[in-house]
Structure formats: structure tokens, C-alpha cells
Amino acid sequence: MSVHHVRVTEIYARAADHPWLTLRHVIAVESAPCLAPVLIRMAGRHARIACGRRLPLDRQCRNCAPRIVVTEVRRITA
Numbered sequence: 001m002s003v004h005h006v007r008v009t010e011i012y013a014r015a016a017d018h019p020w021l022t023l024r025h026v027i028a029v030e031s032a033p034c035l036a037p038v039l040i041r042m043a044g045r046h047a048r049i050a051c052g053r054r055l056p057l058d059r060q061c062r063n064c065a066p067r068i069v070v071t072e073v074r075r076i077t078a
Contacts, residue, residue, distance in 0.1 A: 002029065002032075002052065002063065002065065002066045003029070003030045003031075003066075003067045003068075004026055004066060004067070004068050005026070005027045005028040005030075005069050005071050006024050006025065006027065006068055006069065006070050006071065007024070007025045007027055007070075007072045007074075008022065008024055008025075008070055008073045008074070009022070009023040009024075009025075009073075009074045009076065010022050010023075010073065010076070011023075011076045011077075012076065012077045012078065013077075013078060014078070019075075031063070033050075034050035034051055034061060034063055035061040035062065035063050036051050036061040037049060037050060037051060038050075038051050038054045050064055051064050052064030052066075
């Protein structure tokens with residue numbers, strides 16, 4: 001599983017209901033090797049790459065599919 005730990009900062013204008021700027025910072029990434037590598041052929045050569053680099057999200061193995069964990073949310077009024 002590919003886990004991305006993210007810190008989010010939301011900046012609000014005075015008397016606003018929604019943020020006018022949202023910043024996301026990736027703090028850490030944890031990953032494991034691909035469980036279902038995909039065979040690609042190019043210029044007469046063969047190679048196996050991680051399914052996360054080639055397949056859509058719903059077809060990726062559990063190690064390649066990203067999981068996002070929001071660790072902290074800061075709200076700032078400007």
C-alpha cells in the first residue's frame with residue numbers, strides 16, 4: 001500500500017465561508033513493492049513495471065493504489 005501523509009493549510013478571507021487558497025504538503029510516503037507488475041513492450045524490448053504506473057486506479061494492486069492520510073489541517077484567516 002502506498003500511503004501519503006499530507007498536511008493541509010486552508011487560508012480564508014474575512015467573513016468567507018470557504019477557503020480561497022488551499023495548500024497541501026506531502027510530509028511522508030510509505031510504499032511496498034508491486035504485487036502485480038505489468039509487462040510492456042517497446043522497440044522490441046520487454047520490461048515489467050509497477051501496475052501503479054500503467055493501470056487505472058481501480059485495477060491497481062493494493063500496494064500500488066495510493067491512500068491519502070490527512071495528518072493536520074490548519075485554518076488561517078487573512
